[in-house]
Amino acid sequence: MGSGQVTSSVPSGTSEFQGKHVTVAGLGVSGLPAAKALHARGAIVTAVNDGDDARAREQAAELEALGITVRLGDGATLPEGTELIVTAPGWQPGKPLFRAAEQAGVPVWGDVELAWRLRGPDAAPWLAVTGTNGKTTTVQMLAAILKAAGLRTAAVGNIGVSLLDAVLGDEQYDVLAVELSSYQLHWAPSLRAYSGAVLNLAPDHLDWHGSMDAYAADKGRIYEGNKVACVYNVADPRTEDLVREADVEEGCRAVGFTLQAPAVSQLGVVDGILVDRAFVENRQKNAQELAEVSDVDPPAPHNIANALAAAALARSFGVPAQAVRDGLRAFKPDAHRIAHVADVDGVAYVDDSKATNTHAAEASLAAYEPIVWIAGGLAKGAEFDELVANSAKRLRGVVLIGADRALIREALARHAPEVPVVDLDRTDTGAMLQAVTEAKRLARPGDTVLLAPACASMDMFTNYNQRGDAFAAAVRELGA
Known part of the structure; x- marks a missing residue:
C-alpha cells in the first residue's frame, strides 16, 4: 500500500462550467440529473442517447424545456465543440463516442466523478463499497449502523439513489454510504473516499471491461486516496493485492475482515461474536465485541462477511461498538x-x-445443507464447473429452468453425476410453479429448496424481482 499525500480538488461550481460545451452521454437515472446540474451551472449541454423509445422521448422533452439540446438515436457521434463528456456508467469504453473523444483530447467523466467534483467545501465524506456481490446489502447495513450512531446519512450511488441528488440536494449529511459499481469507478479518476472496501472479486462484466485484470483494476480504484482505512476480504487475496497497489493518504491502514478469529488489524468472528481488532487501543492484546452472529439477518456466511465489512467502514469513522450492534x-x-x-x-x-x-449462487449454496437447488436462466458467458464442484456435496437434487440450463446440466454431469436432475424444457413464466412442484418431490423434511439461479432472469422474466415473486407465489400455492 503506497503512501503519498492525496488532496481532493473542490471546483468552484458555476465558474468551472460556465460557457463550457459538455456532452451528456445517456439519459436515464444518471444522465438526467447530470444534464440538469451542468445546465444550472452555466454549461452549454448537449445530451445524446442511443435509444429513441417512449421513455427517452419523455426525458428529452423534459431537458429541451430547459433549453438543453438532445440527440436521440445517435450516441456515436461527438458533438462539435465538446470540451467534456459526462457519461452514464454503463456505456462501454470502446464506444465510438469515446474513441472520438480520446482522439480529440476530450476528458470523460462519469456521474460519480461529476458528483465528487461538485461537492461543496464542507461536503460529507464518503464511505465507499464495491465488489462483485454483496454491495447493496453492505451499504444498507452501513447506513443502518451510521444512523444508529446518530449520524445523518443515506445509502446512495449504484443502489439507485443518485449521488448528484445527494450532493446537490438541500439535506445536510455527516457521512454518505456509497455503493459503487466497476462501471462507475472506471469513469471516476479523482474520487478519494474517506475509507473504501472491496468485498470480493469474481469474473463479471468481462465483456465490458475486456479482461479480469481490467475489471479488478477498476474495482481497486475505490482505494485510491483513502484517508483512514482500505477494507479488504481476508478470504479473497486479490482484494488485499489491490490495497497494496493503491496510493493512499499517509497513515491510512489496511483492515481485513474474516469469518475466522481475527488477527491484528482485522475484524472477525469468535464463538458467535463479531469482534474488532483493528479500531481498538492496544490491538495487539485487545478486541472489542461488536455484535452477535444472530444479530445479522440472515446469518448466512456471506452475509456475516457483509456485516463485518460494514462494521469496519463504520468503525473507521469512529462509530461506537453499540451502534454496530443496534444498526445490524x-x-x-x-x-x-x-x-x-x-x-x-x-x-x-x-x-x-x-x-x-x-x-x-455459491455463497448462497454455502449457507444451507441439504439443498434442492432451482437454477438456470441467462448465463451471460459464465461457466459452472467450479460452482457445481464446490457445492455438489450439499445437493439433494437440482431443478433446471431457463435458456442456458444445459450449461449447468453438463457441469452437474461432470462433477455431481449422482445428484438427481430435473430439466424443465420451457422458458415461460409458468415454469416456476412446475419447478417448485418438482423441487418439493425431491426434497425431504429438513431440506432447503433454494432458488439461487446463478444466471440472469431476462429469458423468462422482466427482472430478478419478478422471478423471485414467481417463486414465492408458487411456494404459497404449494402450501395452500
Whole structure:
C-alpha cells in the first residue's frame, strides 16, 4: 500500500462550467440529473442517447424545456465543440463516442466523478463499497449502523439513489454510504473516499471491461486516496493485492475482515461474536465485541462477511461498538436476497433470485445443507464447473429452468453425476410453479429448496424481482 499525500480538488461550481460545451452521454437515472446540474451551472449541454423509445422521448422533452439540446438515436457521434463528456456508467469504453473523444483530447467523466467534483467545501465524506456481490446489502447495513450512531446519512450511488441528488440536494449529511459499481469507478479518476472496501472479486462484466485484470483494476480504484482505512476480504487475496497497489493518504491502514478469529488489524468472528481488532487501543492484546452472529439477518456466511465489512467502514469513522450492534439489528434485507419464504411439510423454501451470477449462487449454496437447488436462466458467458464442484456435496437434487440450463446440466454431469436432475424444457413464466412442484418431490423434511439461479432472469422474466415473486407465489400455492 503506497503512501503519498492525496488532496481532493473542490471546483468552484458555476465558474468551472460556465460557457463550457459538455456532452451528456445517456439519459436515464444518471444522465438526467447530470444534464440538469451542468445546465444550472452555466454549461452549454448537449445530451445524446442511443435509444429513441417512449421513455427517452419523455426525458428529452423534459431537458429541451430547459433549453438543453438532445440527440436521440445517435450516441456515436461527438458533438462539435465538446470540451467534456459526462457519461452514464454503463456505456462501454470502446464506444465510438469515446474513441472520438480520446482522439480529440476530450476528458470523460462519469456521474460519480461529476458528483465528487461538485461537492461543496464542507461536503460529507464518503464511505465507499464495491465488489462483485454483496454491495447493496453492505451499504444498507452501513447506513443502518451510521444512523444508529446518530449520524445523518443515506445509502446512495449504484443502489439507485443518485449521488448528484445527494450532493446537490438541500439535506445536510455527516457521512454518505456509497455503493459503487466497476462501471462507475472506471469513469471516476479523482474520487478519494474517506475509507473504501472491496468485498470480493469474481469474473463479471468481462465483456465490458475486456479482461479480469481490467475489471479488478477498476474495482481497486475505490482505494485510491483513502484517508483512514482500505477494507479488504481476508478470504479473497486479490482484494488485499489491490490495497497494496493503491496510493493512499499517509497513515491510512489496511483492515481485513474474516469469518475466522481475527488477527491484528482485522475484524472477525469468535464463538458467535463479531469482534474488532483493528479500531481498538492496544490491538495487539485487545478486541472489542461488536455484535452477535444472530444479530445479522440472515446469518448466512456471506452475509456475516457483509456485516463485518460494514462494521469496519463504520468503525473507521469512529462509530461506537453499540451502534454496530443496534444498526445490524435494525437492518432488514431487501426482497429476493436469501429470503425465507415459507416452511412446507418440514422443508424450508428460500428465495435468492438476486443470485444472478455463479459467485453469488455459491455463497448462497454455502449457507444451507441439504439443498434442492432451482437454477438456470441467462448465463451471460459464465461457466459452472467450479460452482457445481464446490457445492455438489450439499445437493439433494437440482431443478433446471431457463435458456442456458444445459450449461449447468453438463457441469452437474461432470462433477455431481449422482445428484438427481430435473430439466424443465420451457422458458415461460409458468415454469416456476412446475419447478417448485418438482423441487418439493425431491426434497425431504429438513431440506432447503433454494432458488439461487446463478444466471440472469431476462429469458423468462422482466427482472430478478419478478422471478423471485414467481417463486414465492408458487411456494404459497404449494402450501395452500
